[in-house]
Amino acid sequence: MEKALWYLFAGTRGGANRVRIVRELAERPRNANQLAERLDLDYNTVTHHLTMLTDHDVVEPGGSDYGKLYFLTERFEHHQDTFEEIATEVD
DSSP: OHHHHHHHHHSSTTHHHHHHHHHHHHHSOBOHHHHHHHHTOOHHHHHHHHHHHHHTTSEEEESOSTTOEEEEOHHHHTTHHHHHHHHHHHO
């Protein structure tokens, strides 16, 4: 999991936006539209990042397709310290 976190947040161009998305989801679950509005990002950009975060078991969707909420996974929460270390470098 630590390698995946380094790749997602520090090893790619979109890492800073993914950090912002995770920080928003740490406050409370949100859907893609809410994230796009709060972060002033294009909806398609947010859904791309959510797909990557889902594929690497950082977030998981809940609910139906329309308006589904995203949550941080338990697996990710066990690696929160690593995320914070990486986020500090990305910010």
